[in-house]
Amino acid sequence: MVNSLRTQRFWKDFDWLLLGAAVVLSVISLAEIYSSTISSGSENYFMRQFAWVMVGLVSLFIVSSIDYHILSEHIPWIYLGAVSLLVYTLIFGKTVAGSKSWISFGGFSFQPSELIKIVVVIALARFFSELHIERYMTLSQILKAGLVCGVPVLLVMRQGDLGTAITFIPALAFGLFVRGIRPAVLISLFLCFLLVLPVSWLFLKDYQKDRITTFVDPELDPQGRGYQIIQSKIAIGSGGFWGKGLFKGTQNQLGFLPTRHTDFIFSVVGEELGFLGVMTTLGLLSFILLRSVHNAQTARDNLGMFIVMGIVGIYFFHIVENVGMVIGFMPVTGIPLPFLSYGGSSVLAAFIALGLVISVRRCRYVN
């Protein structure tokens, strides 16, 4: 009796709108992955992605049914496990496209850093929620939070995946901002960042420097480094309002778009589904972000709120970077677009993150 009541309650409080948005995005994603890999044939990207979406959906339901407090309770061990996994990857991992960020077990490969982001989010959320302070954090508190986030970031950077490493930072930034840091500290952090920029240029690899210069002026080398971004802009612009129609994008079908089923999937959306499709997709992504923020504000406690805001920070950055990149507003990085880009780790992580958000919402009435 109690059990069935809890089950009833679960389904009643479940955030169907968030799930619906994710499902519609997955449908668009599958259609465009099918469209962009139809001609290459060799691997069945569509079926693989479909399988991952299914795994993602199941994970979403599982995660959303778990009380996030339980996760928070065990987070020190989970965090340690995650860091160990990153170290393991660094030593035994598989190198794909220059980054040693993959491990394989059984038949398939997996990029642990995608899932570890969520672990970091929960770890940070627990840290922030357990601080009871007047208004602003102390410097040592800020440094501790930086350490929680920084260890996995440095490990991911060591793997050679700077792009993914950077995606951890927004979780920290959003958390710090919400927890409260003095404007003076905020400004000095920002100034430090500005100072570090030119210095870090010296430590960037050539391809990373190329990406920056290409971002500044893609036409510098239209056949080489600027090629991706130029072709992406052409694809999107030529889509116009209505788009060229599913499976009819010439930039996509004739192979002018690079990495079109992964990082540049949004260019395919722009070309084949037009401004209308772009607005729909971007609208759904915005809906997920803003509804999550709403869930954060209505969360029962600070822990829930920090978890959701951490997730919002990460995916907000993913969306701005990836969508900005395809129209040349942001430099090229290999950051996937949540729910849309092909890739099991990325899809699974997005569904799990959404599951957490739904879990936080579900728990707001629980006393």
Add this chain to the structure above:
Amino acid sequence: MRQREELIILRKRVSLLVYVIVSALLVLAFGFWDHQMVYSSYYADRAEENRVREVPLIAARGRIFDRFNRIIADNRPSYNIVLVRENSPHTVEQTLGMLAPGLEITVAELQERVERRKRQPLFRPIILKEDVSVADMAFVRSHKYDLPEISVEEQPRRRYLGGEMAAHALGYVGEVNDTELATKEFEDFKAGDQVGKSGLERQYNKVLRGIDGFKRVIVNSFGREMGQLEAEEPIAGQDLHTTLDIDLQRAAEEAIGEHSGAVVALDPRTGEVLAFISKPAFDPNLFATRISGADWNNLNKDPRKPLQNRVIQSHFSPGSVFKVFMAAAGLEAETLNPLQSTYCPGHATFYGHTFACMKASGHGIIGLHNAIVNSCNVFFYNVGKELGIERISHYATMMGLGRKTGIDLPSENAGLIPSVEWKQKAMKAAWYAGETISVAIGQGYVSVTPMQTAWAMGGLASGGRLKQPHLVTPEELRKSGFRVGEVFSEQYPIHASTVDIVSKAMWGVVNEKGGTATRARVEGFDVAGKTGTAQVVGKAARLKGDQYEDNAWFVGYAPYRNPEIVVAAFIENGGHGGVVAAPVAHELLDTYYRKKTGTFGTESTPNVAQSGRTVPGPAGR
């Protein structure tokens, strides 16, 4: 309570973040608006440029025929290996590095070719190797997946069926160069086009050139063709029907053998060029494919100068051939009495210098007729002395010497008939009367092209009517849709008696006992003419070797009344005109006469002669 307050503060901060998120998303939305709504047509054009490639379909040049519709030049299919840099998965260096061993060309050579076309648009193909072999094509086909930027392009290529035959009249084709492109003549062409570089090929570029077509094909990002959108077929150039007669051409070429020299045959009634031989010749087929560096060097450095057009570009002392014109000039100026006789002791002294005669023992008392027949220098020294350089210059120029004939070929040379004024201008020196004596026998400053001598001789024999020599008649050009006037024609004043006297004498040169050109005689065909043996350098140097042998001339025509054909045969360092040049002219005139009387060999088709020219030529474009 405290916790509640804290929550409120934190939620406010979250609300602040909402502004950040919303404004970032709005910026992105604006970006898409900008790309997809504002600049959509710009990007649509660029997507179309990406997807569609225009492949040129190169038009064949028109064929070239002889006067009896026999093909002299046509086209054969050939294949080039080309590089399209656009969307290439490799750098140019990588591509060339992979390609060079397979094509057996050095990377440096390939690089040089790419370098020369570096600035052209990326989508335009750059030819890496022309007229490739089956093996080369097989190499490219088998690597079409590793090297999608490399493809094979078809291009019709010029083929000269006669090899070296009439090479200097036909000229050759080649890729237009930058210097040419800057001139008005080639203004309609673009880099990479095949154009006529010399001869008829160049003169009638506008007739012969076709209109290139194109096809628009859909390509993928590797440049592989995925389908065709539309095509415009190339239009072949128009055929060129020349006045040349392959039979005469061949006869003269055979007769001249290994000698250097020139033979040209004209129809003095019309100005049509029947034969045009310059030896040594080159094979214009070598140029039809990009000429190799070694071949070009061989042609350019050959001391015998095979590229030199000896018919219209080279000019030489006419030697005794000039005597005919001296005779006509003397008679017209009335400084020479047709009945006048001179005593020839084998030499004569003028202004303190002794001038020798051809015959050292002397001709004795000799009249005008025999002075021409036996080519007596002493007689003509006196004719020249009486005329003086000014009148010699006037009459010789009037009769067509020392000026361009106006033949329809590029780069004709005018030759030179000296005058007092000319010497003053060119050499800043006064004319010495003694120089006139040398001029009188076609030595000294006098210099003419073989074409000129044939033209002037034909004009004189036809009673002073000069018809502009041409290889393509105005009628033919009009058939091709070009507006052209008639060939220019001039009639200079000359007494019929003068023509009669010199013609008879020239008939004697060929047909009388003791004449200098009896070897030019053709039984039944009244051949007339004049030999010339022009000194190249002083006698002392002549002993040194072949290249200082005299230049041999024979300029003749037939029949001697109302001539139909005039021939100039010139053999460089050949020796005596009557011995070396006259037999060459004989072969040509004999062939002409046998064709005319229907006793010419079976390989030709004389019956086609009149009707055949309007009948379309045999296939084989």
